[in-house]
Each structure stands twice: as structure tokens, then as C-alpha cells.
Amino acid sequence: MSSSPLRPESALANTWTIARRELRDALRSRWFALNTAAFVLLGVGVSFLSASAGGGGGLSGFGRTTAGLVNLVTLVVPLMALTAGAGSVAGERERGMLAFLLSQPVSRVEVIAGKWLGLALALAASIFLGFGLCAAIVATRANADGAGALVALAMLSLFLALGMLGIGLLISVLSRRTSVATGLAVFCWLLLAFATDLGLMAGTLTWKLSIQTILAACLANPLQVFKIWSLDAAGIPLDVLGPVGQYTMDRLPNALPWIAAASLTLWAIVPGASAALLFARKPAA
Amino acid sequence: MIHIALACLLAAISARTLPQPSTTTSTGAGDLGALIAAAQPGDVVRVSPGCYRGVVTIDKPLTLEGIGRPVIEGFGRGDLILVTAPGVTVRGFDIRATGTDLDKENCGIRVLAPRAVIENNHLDDVLFGIDLRGAPDSIVRGNIVGGKNLDIARRGDGLRIWKSDRTRIEDNTLHDGRDAVLWYSTGVEVRGNRVERCRYGFHLMYSHGVRIERNELVGNSVGLYIMYSDTVDVRDNLIARNRGPSGFGIGLKEVSDYRVERNLLRENCVGIYMDDAPFRPGAAEICGNVIACNNTAMSVLPNSKGNTIAGNAFFDNLRTVTPLGRGDLYDNSFARGEAGNFWSDYIGYDEDGDGVGEWVHEPVALFSELMEREPRLAVLRFSPAEQAIDFVARAIPAMRPGPAFVDEYPLTQLPSGIAGAYAAGRTGREEEEGMGAVGAAFAALALLAVSALAALGGLS
Numbered sequence: 068m069s070s071s072p073l074r075p076e077s078a079l080a081n082t083w084t085i086a087r088r089e090l091r092d093a094l095r096s097r098w099f100a101l102n103t104a105a106f107v108l109l110g111v112g113v114s115f116l117s118a119s120a121g122g123g124g125g126l127s128g129f130g131r132t133t134a135g136l137v138n139l140v141t142l143v144v145p146l147m148a149l150t151a152g153a154g155s156v157a158g159e160r161e162r163g164m165l166a167f168l169l170s171q172p173v174s175r176v177e178v179i180a181g182k183w184l185g186l187a188l189a190l191a192a193s194i195f196l197g198f199g200l201c202a203a204i205v206a207t208r209a210n211a212d213g214a215g216a217l218v219a220l221a222m223l224s225l226f227l228a229l230g231m232l233g234i235g236l237l238i239s240v241l242s243r244r245t246s247v248a249t250g251l252a253v254f255c256w257l258l259l260a261f262a263t264d265l266g267l268m269a270g271t272l273t274w275k276l277s278i279q280t281i282l283a284a285c286l287a288n289p290l291q292v293f294k295i296w297s298l299d300a301a302g303i304p305l306d307v308l309g310p311v312g313q314y315t316m317d318r319l320p321n322a323l324p325w326i327a328a329a330s331l332t333l334w335a336i337v338p339g340a341s342a343a344l345l346f347a348r349k350p351a352a
Numbered sequence: 353m354i355h356i357a358l359a360c361l362l363a364a365i366s367a368r369t370l371p372q373p374s375t376t377t378s379t380g381a382g383d384l385g386a387l388i389a390a391a392q393p394g395d396v397v398r399v400s401p402g403c404y405r406g407v408v409t410i411d412k413p414l415t416l417e418g419i420g421r422p423v424i425e426g427f428g429r430g431d432l433i434l435v436t437a438p439g440v441t442v443r444g445f446d447i448r449a450t451g452t453d454l455d456k457e458n459c460g461i462r463v464l465a466p467r468a469v470i471e472n473n474h475l476d477d478v479l480f481g482i483d484l485r486g487a488p489d490s491i492v493r494g495n496i497v498g499g500k501n502l503d504i505a506r507r508g509d510g511l512r513i514w515k516s517d518r519t520r521i522e523d524n525t526l527h528d529g530r531d532a533v534l535w536y537s538t539g540v541e542v543r544g545n546r547v548e549r550c551r552y553g554f555h556l557m558y559s560h561g562v563r564i565e566r567n568e569l570v571g572n573s574v575g576l577y578i579m580y581s582d583t584v585d586v587r588d589n590l591i592a593r594n595r596g597p598s599g600f601g602i603g604l605k606e607v608s609d610y611r612v613e614r615n616l617l618r619e620n621c622v623g624i625y626m627d628d629a630p631f632r633p634g635a636a637e638i639c640g641n642v643i644a645c646n647n648t649a650m651s652v653l654p655n656s657k658g659n660t661i662a663g664n665a666f667f668d669n670l671r672t673v674t675p676l677g678r679g680d681l682y683d684n685s686f687a688r689g690e691a692g693n694f695w696s697d698y699i700g701y702d703e704d705g706d707g708v709g710e711w712v713h714e715p716v717a718l719f720s721e722l723m724e725r726e727p728r729l730a731v732l733r734f735s736p737a738e739q740a741i742d743f744v745a746r747a748i749p750a751m752r753p754g755p756a757f758v759d760e761y762p763l764t765q766l767p768s769g770i771a772g773a774y775a776a777g778r779t780g781r782e783e784e785e786g787m788g789a790v791g792a793a794f795a796a797l798a799l800l801a802v803s804a805l806a807a808l809g810g811l812s
Contacts, residue, residue, distance in 0.1 A: 134734050142736050192802045199798025221798070264737030272726055281728055294734055304595060306621065307647055307670060309723070309730020313597060 081173045085181025086188065093151065093189035102147040103193040109139050110197040114204040133216050133301040136201065140224045140297075141290045146256050148190055148228040152235015153252035155182045156346070158245045179343040183236060190228045194221060216301035223300065226331045227293040231259075233339030240346045263288050278314045285311070286326055289334040296327035384408045388416075393437075399445075406432035406450075410440050418444035421474070426450045426458075432478070433461045435487075441469040448476045452500060457508060460497070463487040466516075470495060477501075480508035481529060488517040488537075492524060499529030504551055504573075513537045513559075526550060534559040541565075547572060553594070556581045564589060572596075575620065577603040582632075584610045594620045601646065604629035611637045618644045623669065626656040639663045639688070640767065647671070654679025662688035663767040667696045670733070671720050673757055681757040686713075692761035702764040713762035714755035718745030721753040 093099045113135040156179070159165040168178060198221035235252055242248035267284050270276050276284075285291040295315070299305060305312035315323055384404050391397050393412045401420035407430055410416060414437075426432050426449045433442060442461060451458035459480035461470055468490040475481050481497035484490055497510040510529030513519055515536045523544040526532050531552040534540055539561045546568040547553040553569030556562055556578045563585045569575035573596025578584055584607060591601040599621035602612060608631045617623040623646040630636035636659045643649045644667035653676045661684060666672050672695065675681050686692050690708060700711035719741045723729045732738055745751050 138734050138736070138739070195798040196802045199795045199802070202798065203795035260736045261740055264732050264735050265740070268722070268729055268732060268737065268741075271728055272722070275726075276728070278728060281731055285731055291731075291735065295731075298734070306595065306597075307730070308733055309727045311728055311731035 078174065078177055081177040082181040082184060085168075085173065085178055086183075086185035089155065089182050089185025090188045091185075093186060094192070098147075098150060098154070099189055099193065102143070102151075103196055106139075106143050106147070106193060106197040107200055109143065110136060110201045111204060113139055114201040133220060133297065133303065136217075136220055137294050137297045140220070140227070141294055142260060144190075144194065144224050144228050145231040145259060145290060146253075147193065148186075148231035149235040149238075149252040149256050150249060151186050151190065152183075152232045153238045153242070153248040154245060155186060155236065156239035157242045157248035158239075160243070161245050175347040176343045179236060179240070179339075179346050183232060183339050183343075186232055186236075187229055190232060191225055194224050194228060198224070219300040220297050223293055223297050223331075226335065227289055230289045230331060230334030230338065233335060233337070233342060236342040237338045237345070240342045259288065259290055264291070278311050281311050282315060286330050289331060292327045292330045292334075296324065296331075299323055299327075384416075388412070388414065406430065406447075407434055408432065409434045409436065410442070411436045413437050413439035415441040415443070416445075417441070418446075418473075421446050423448065428452065428477075429458075430456075431459050431462060435461070435463040435468055436465055438465040439467045440465070441471065442473065443469070443471040445473045446476070447473055447478065450478045450480070452479055452502070452506070454479070454506065454508060457483070459483045459508070463490060466490065469493070478508075478510075480512060481510040481526065483509070483512045483514070484516040484519060485514045486516065488515075488519065490516055490519045491522070492519065493522045494524065496525045496527075497529060498527050499550070501528065504530065507551075509533050510547075510550060513540060516540075521545060531555045533557065534562065537562075542567060546570070547575075551596075552577050553591070555579075556584065560584075563587075568592075569594065569601075573599055574603055575601045575617075577605070578607050578610070579603075579605045580607070580631075582608045586610070586612045587614055589615045591615060591620065592618045596621070598622075600625040600651075603627075606631040608632040609634040609636070611635060611639070612641065613637065614640045616642045616644075617646060617649075618642070620646045622646060622648045622651045624650045624652075626650070626652045626659070628653065628655045630656070630658055633658055636660065637662075641665075642667070644668055649673055651676050652681055652684075653677065654681065656681075657683035659684040660688055661686050662692060663763075665694040665766055671717075671723075672697065672715055674720065674724065675756045677724075680754070684757065686757055686759040687761040690761050691767070692759040692763055694763040694766055695759065698762045698764070700762065700764075707763055707765045709762040709764050711762075713759040714757070716745055716752055716755055717742055718751060718753055 156165065159168065169175065198217055202217045234255060238251045238255065239248050242251060267281065271281060285295065295305070295308070298307070305316045319326065384399065385408065387397060388410055391412065391414055393414070396415040396417060399416060399418050399422045401422050403423045403425050406424050406426045408424060410433070421444060423446045424432050428449045429451045432447050432450055435442065447460045450460055457480050460475040460478035460482060461473065462483045462485065463470070464485050464487065466488045468484070468487050470482055470490070470492045472494045474496045476498040477500055478497065479500055482492055482495060492511065499507050499510055507530040509531045510526035511521065511524070511532040513521070513534045517537055518539045519537060521540065521542045526545065526547045527549050529550045531550060532547055533552070533555040535557045537559045540559060542554060542562065542564045544566050548571045550572045551574070553572045553575040554564060554567070558580050560582045562581065564576065565587045566589065568590045570590065571593045573594060575591035575594040576586065577600065586602065594601055601617040601620035601623045603625040604610065605627045607629045610630070612624070623643040624638065638659055638661045640663045642665045646669045648671045649666050649669035650673040652673065673681065692713070695713050697715060698709060698713050700709040700713070702708065703710050719738045722741070745753065
């Protein structure tokens with residue numbers, strides 16, 4: 068806290084102060100180091116393997132680097148963001164930091180906004196570090212996909228991370244203990260990464276869902292939105308996604324980025340805003 | 353219109369100044385009909401630059417040779433050149449703007465007699481391009497045929513060979529048409545042609561003894577579709593990016609005695625589609641091809657039995673060889689002697705270094721199996737759920753589907769005869785220029801941003 072507690076500052080200044088503290092804490096914490104290391108290593112591994120496979124025959128056809136990275140991001144980035152968000156408020160509450168923080172002249176919304184911003188910056192650092200190194204590999208290997216696709220993928224990953232961070236914060240605000248919050252975050256990750264898809268799979272097999280229904284279900288899941296948008300942005304023809312992809316190509320060729328953006332924006336705003344509102348309403352912990 | 357008129361005028365002037373070869377006839381006037389009428393059989397009729405109105409009917413054995421690319425113009429109506437006599441050569445013309453009547457099959461060059469030579473003509477904005485009807489022993493060489501900018505259902509065939517045995521089709525370029533189709537024509541040779549943005553690259557119907565070599569069939573709905581034909585050789589072709597809703601690289605339907613060898617099939621929806629092939633027992637060889645980056649490498653109806661699929665390299669296809677519908681492919685051989693195919697998804701090793709893996713290749717992919725039953729599931733491709741399903745199938749034998757086929761001798765090295773350089777040199781995808789620089793710049797920027805953030809966080 069660089070400002071004097073006696074002199075109330077503007078909401079933006081308060082938010083920024085908290086964000087900076089959050090960012091600093093995050094960059095010094097183990098979760099950030101570990102997650103970043105994991106993401107970077109896996110990302111570099113995927114790029115390297117994709118770039119060197121294919122028998123050296125110039126056969127890097129349909130964006131295999133992109134496809135590999137998309138798969139990786141849908142697994143790692145939501146987990147990173149969810150656990151980061153889940154740990155923040157609950158952890159401070161457990162350590163008594165939160166009571167101290169709220170005794171300062173800051174509003175509760177500012178606290179959440181600051182934490183969101185700080186963690187978002189930390190996640191951005193992590194994601195850009197990972198993609199930066201992937202891009203470096205792409206730059207040295209003629210056989211990999213274009214770096215333009217990587218830039219798009221990095222941006223979309225950050226977009227996805229923002230939504231997951233909001234859910235994490237919401238969990239954190241609702242949980243009394245860090246362990247519960249982390250558990251819930253992991254559960255949420257399992258739900259989004261696996262359970263919804265498996266459910267959709269089962270539903271499709273059982274009830275013969277229509278293509279529109281499947282597409283709508285996919286566009287409601289931020290991970291699927293991220294995946295579809297990334298493939299599209301990387302220039303991979305969506306017919307690799309079967310009839311649903313074909314339908315999207317035929318019927319929504321230009322609308323897809325807008326729908327995807329709308330979906331991810333909702334995911335980025337609604338859970339985070341709900342966390343702030345709930346936290347503002349709650350009596351002091 | 354004005355410059356066409358001008359061109360005609362110029363033609364008329366230049367005709368008078370042209371030298372008159374003693375053994376040939378020369379012209380520049382607007383009416384080629386009179387000229388042809390005046391020529392003797394066997395004459396070479398040289399046509400000077402200019403614009404001539406179709407239809408031009410050639411009813412005696414002549415060589416009609418355009419000097420300086422004279423234009424035969426149809427103004428969007430009717431046919432343009434009609435050959436009714438045997439032994440006619442048409443060479444060096446620009447032929448454009450036929451009618452659009454599919455019932456009358458408006459056509460650039462229609463040949464109704466044997467032994468025609470159609471050479472070095474540029475056909476543009478034509479409904480049907482070159483149409484051989486009962487013209488055996490003809491040669492179609494070095495022409496460029498551009499179709500009309502119409503919906504695919506309203507286009508005509510860029511090239512149609514109808515009951516014209518022993519025709520040679522060489523070094524032509526066909527684009528934006530419907531099909532290049534061979535009907536009831538035996539012993540045709542198709543070499544060195546390029547077909548792009550059409551519906552079917554080459555389409556064989558009841559045409560036997562056809563050789564298809566060194567063609568490039570790119571960006572069509574289907575590259576090469578062979579139906580109801582016997583004794584077909586398909587070699588050294590590049591067949592890429594044929595991605596229609598049912599886009600195949602090569603389709604084989606009720607074909608017997610075929611050899612599909614050393615082709616490169618890449619980025620097609622389906623590399624090779626097989627329905628009841630071979631139709632009769634006999635040679636059925638799919639050997640030495642590179643099949644890469646297709647959505648599905650080979651989609652085979654289980655009624656296809658007795659194929660030898662060996663020495664191919666399967667790279668990075670989303671799915672490799674899959675039976676369509678229920679059934680398996682056990683009645684086909686995936687090896688010749690003790691050499692199978694190279695599979696980029698092979699899980700195994702080569703202990704004794706003989707180039708053949710120690711484990712058989714029997715791809716088990718529960719997700720693919722599920723997709724077979726429900727193609728709509730493909731939307732979940734590249735998602736963690738796909739891996740989860742496949743992992744479960746590998747881990748729990750009860751969940752494991754039976755493999756659709758087994759390659760007992762999977763190759764761990766590229767088969768000889770498939771040089772990587774072949775693939776790269778012939779087909780290298782247009783590399784994005786300067787992408788390396790963009791990547792380096794992005795890497796630098798990302799590192800800069802991260803260090804800035806770290807510095808920001810470090811400030812207290």
C-alpha cells in the first residue's frame with residue numbers, strides 16, 4: 068500500500084494499487100512459477116514435435132502445431148486461471164489479510180476488481196511467455212505453422228483465461244477455506260474440460276441431438292468456443308469438425324468470430340462481475 | 353465491343369499484308385466458313401490474328417492453325433468450333449464465350465470424327481470446353497480451358513471424352529468447370545494435366561485401360577473419380593485440397609484391376625474412397641502413395657475386399673483407414689511380403705533395426721469408432737474429452753473396440769521409393785513468406801511484455 072490510508076483515493080487508483088500487489092504476489096508465488104513452467108515446456112514441446120514431425124517432406128498440412136497448442140491451452144490455461152482466482156480471496160480470508168485489507172479505505176468492489184486485474188496481468192505474462200517461446204521455435208523452423216496463427220492463439224488464450232479467472236474469483240468469494248475453493252476450482256475445471264463434452268457426446272449418441280443444438284451447446288462452453296475460434300483463426304477449414312463444422316462454414320461463415328467473441332465476453336464479464344457483487348453484498352468476513 | 357470491332361478491322365488489314373504461302377491458304381476476313389469451303393482436304397489453313405464469329409464448322413480434313421492467337425468469339429451464344437471430318441487439327445486459337453444452354457451443351461470445340469488434334473488453344477468462358485464424341489485416336493494437348501462463372505449445377509464439362517478410344521489428353525489446364533469426364537473410352541492416356549476449382553478433376557465412367565499419370569488435381573470437389581472401369585493405372589499424380597462436402601482425392605467405385613501408385617494425396621477431406629473395389633478379383637494395388645494431412649486417409653466400404661495396401665506413407669491424417677459403416681477391412685492386405693505401410697500414428701518400436709516395427713499396427717481409437725456411428729461428434733475433436741475417451745479405451749480392454757484392420761509389418765522408416773524430397777519438391781505448400789520474422793518479432797514482444805509486467809509487479 069503506497070498510499071496513505073487516511074486519504075481516500077479514486078476507485079481506479081485503489082484498484083490499480085491492489086492489482087499491482089496481486090500481480091507481485093502472483094509472480095512471486097509457486098503456482099505461477101509452476102504453471103508457467105508447465106505451460107511453457109508443454110507448449111515448446113508441442114511446437115517442436117509438430118515442427119519436426121511429418122518426415123521432413125514439407126507435409127505440415129493442416130495446422131498441426133495450432134491443433135496441438137489448442138489442445139494444450141484448453142487443458143492448462145483454464146486450470147491455471149481457475150486455481151489462481153480460487154486461491155486469491157479465500158486464501159487472504161484464511162490468513163486474516165482480507166480483514167486488514169477491508170479496513171483500508173477501499174470498497175469491496177475495488178478489491179475484487181484489483182484482484183481480477185492483477186491476476187489477469189499475471190496470467191497474461193504466463194501465456195505470453197509460453198507463446199513467445201513457441202513463436203521463437205516457429206521462427207527457426209520453416210516446417211511449422213505461421214506465427215500469425217500463434218499471435219491469434221495467444222490472444223484467444225488470454226480471452227479464455229479471463230473468463231476462467233472470473234469463475235475462480237466467484238468460487239473464492241463463495242468459499243470460506245482455500246482448500247474448498249481449490250477443490251471447487253478443480254471440480255469446475257473437470258466439469259468444463261471433460262464432463263460437459265462427455266455429456267454432449269452421450270447426449271448426441273442417445274438423443275440424436277440436432278446439429279444446431281450441438282453447435283449451440285458448444286458455443287456456450289468457453290473451452291469449445293476457444294477451440295473453434297482458434298481453428299478458424301488459424302485458417303484450418305472447420306470441416307475437420309465434421310457436420311457441425313461444415314454447418315458453421317456454410318451458414319455462419321462471417322458471424323462465427325462475432326458469436327465466439329460474444330460468448331467469451333459474457334464468460335469474461337458475468338462470473339467476475341457476479342463475484343464482485345456477491346462480495347460487496349456479503350457481510351465482512 | 354469496340355475493341356473486338358477494332359481487332360476485326362486490324363485482322364482484315366493484316367490479312368492483306370500477310371505473305372501467302374503457296375501450299376496453304378491464309379485469311380483474315382471475318383468469315384472462316386468461306387475459307388474452309390475453299391480449302392482442299394489436307395490443306396493447312398493459317399488464320400491471321402483477328403476476331404472471328406463462331407460457329408466454325410470444319411467438314412474436311414484440314415489443319416486450322418491460328419497465327420498470333422486469333423479469337424473465335426461466341427458473344428455468349430451457341431457453339432464455337434464444330435469438327436465433323438476425321439483428321440482435323442485445330443491449333444493456336446483463343447476461343448471464348450459459348451452459350452450457357454445445358455440442354456444444347458454449348459461447347460468450345462466439339463469433335464464428331466476420329467483422329468482430331470486439338471492443341472494449344474485457350475478456351476475461356478465456355479460452358480463445355482472440348483467435347484470429343486466418337487473421336488477415337490485423337491489428341492488433346494496443351495489447351496487451357498476456363499469454365500463459366502456459374503453455379504456448379506449450371507456449368508458444363510471442361511473436357512468430355514465420349515466413345516473416343518486411344519485418345520491422349522496431355523498437358524492441359526482445366527479450371528472452374530464441372531468435370532473432365534471420360535465415357536466409354538478405352539485405352540485413353542491422361543498425362544500432365546492440371547485441374548483446379550472444378551467439381552470432379554477426372555471422372556471415368558465405363559472407361560477401360562486408362563492411364564492417369566503426373567496430373568495435378570487441386571482444389572476440386574473430388575480429384576479423381578473412377579467408376580465402373582477396368583484396368584486403370586493411376587501414378588505419380590498430385591491430388592490435393594479436394595474438399596467438397598463429400599470431397600475425395602481418389603474415389604474408386606466398382607473398379608477392377610487397378611494400380612494406384614506413388615501418388616501424393618494431401619489435405620483432402622478423404623484421401624481415397626473405395627466402394628466395392630475391386631469389383632472383380634484381380635490386381636487391386638494401393639502402393640507407394642503418400643497420404644498426408646487428410647481428414648480421413650482412406651474411407652473404405654467393407655464390401656471392398658482383396659486390396660493390397662502396402663508401402664504407403666500415412667502422415668498426420670486426422671483418421672487413417674476407416675471402414676464406412678459397420679464392418680472391418682480384414683479381407684484386405686496391409687502388407688506385401690514383410691513390408692507394410694508407414695504410419696505416423698504407429699505406437700511401437702523397431703528393436704532389430706530392420707525397418708519394421710516389432711508390434712503390429714492395429715489402430716484403436718474409441719473416439720473414431722464413436723464418430724463412425726455419429727459423425728456429429730467430430731465437433732469435439734481436438735478437445736480434452738477426445739483424449740480422455742481414447743485413453744480409457746487403451747487402458748480398459750473391455751472398452752476397446754476391435755481394430756478395423758491390422759498392419760502386421762508396420763514400417764518405421766519411410767518406404768524406399770517415397771523420397772521426402774519428392775513430396776516437398778512437387779508440392780511444397782506455398783510457404784508463408786516472412787513468417788519466421790513475424791514469429792521472432794512476436795517472441796521478442798512477448799518477452800518484453802513479460803519483463804515489463806515482472807518489473808511492474810516487482811515495484812512496491
